[in-house]
Amino acid sequence: MNQRLLITATTAGLLGGSMLLGLPAASAHPSSPPGQAKTVQLDASLHELNDSGATGTASAVVRNQLIRSIEVQAHGLSPDAPHAMHIHYGDDARNECPTMADATNTRGDTGISRLSTVDGLPAYGPIVVSLTTTGDTSPASALAVSRFPVSADGDLDYSRDRIEFTDVAGTGYPGAGGTGTAKQIADAIRDGEGVVVIHGVDYNHNGRYDFASAGASELDPSLPAEATDPAACGVLR
Numbered sequence: 001m002n003q004r005l006l007i008t009a010t011t012a013g014l015l016g017g018s019m020l021l022g023l024p025a026a027s028a029h030p031s032s033p034p035g036q037a038k039t040v041q042l043d044a045s046l047h048e049l050n051d052s053g054a055t056g057t058a059s060a061v062v063r064n065q066l067i068r069s070i071e072v073q074a075h076g077l078s079p080d081a082p083h084a085m086h087i088h089y090g091d092d093a094r095n096e097c098p099t100m101a102d103a104t105n106t107r108g109d110t111g112i113s114r115l116s117t118v119d120g121l122p123a124y125g126p127i128v129v130s131l132t133t134t135g136d137t138s139p140a141s142a143l144a145v146s147r148f149p150v151s152a153d154g155d156l157d158y159s160r161d162r163i164e165f166t167d168v169a170g171t172g173y174p175g176a177g178g179t180g181t182a183k184q185i186a187d188a189i190r191d192g193e194g195v196v197v198i199h200g201v202d203y204n205h206n207g208r209y210d211f212a213s214a215g216a217s218e219l220d221p222s223l224p225a226e227a228t229d230p231a232a233c234g235v236l237r
């Protein structure tokens with residue numbers, strides 16, 4: 001009898017024994033510790049922010065510290081413009097999408113409320129993954145505008161495989177720098193605390209991101225706020 005047959009026979013014997021004792025067979029298979037060899041499917045419905053008119057869906061398969069695949073589809077975005085997209089998460093964030101009640105800005109002097117990316121941080125936390133089309137996917141690529149998808153007439157259809165979580169400073173964990181490890185962050189995302197945010201709102205519908213309607217981005221003064229303000233948001237659950 002070879003080793004594999006021996007193990008199979010032994011396992012069958014244990015299962016048979018537990019059944020005889022009235023125990024559920026599952027008791028022979030202790031569940032994995034959190035974060036160990038765990039694969040989950042996550043889905044999000046994306047809803048508009050800043051009256052963008054954008055809606056969409058996102059879905060991801062996450063195993064341990066790896067996003068095996070992620071897809072984002074959206075409609076009604078500012079047309080033919082790049083849209084920065086991220087997964088946001090913070091250990092001390094609410095892990096939900098902000099509402100316009102969180103807005104502290106206005107569109108120029110119009111008095112119309114404007115939710116900036118920073119306004120949304122208490123809800124969705126900082127960036128932990130940049131959903132770029134090529135190259136780096138860490139928070140370092142948060143504003144790599146040339147590597148984010150461009151909406152075709154307002155539609156966006158994105159997919160990417162094999163994105164690894166990284167350690168991220170400023171994610172609100174105890175200790176210096178508030179650094180979360182890749183494992184801590186991945187565990188939280190698998191637990192339904194990751195928020196997908198699509199950025200970019202052409203408020204004055206003039207066909208480009210410029211400074212006319214909302215000024216400069218508080219994230220990078222060389223970029224218009226139109227390029228970085230949130231357009232759609234959904235929680236990956």
Ligand SMILES: [Cu+2]
Pocket residue numbers: 084085086087088127197198199
């Ligand atoms: Cu973002």
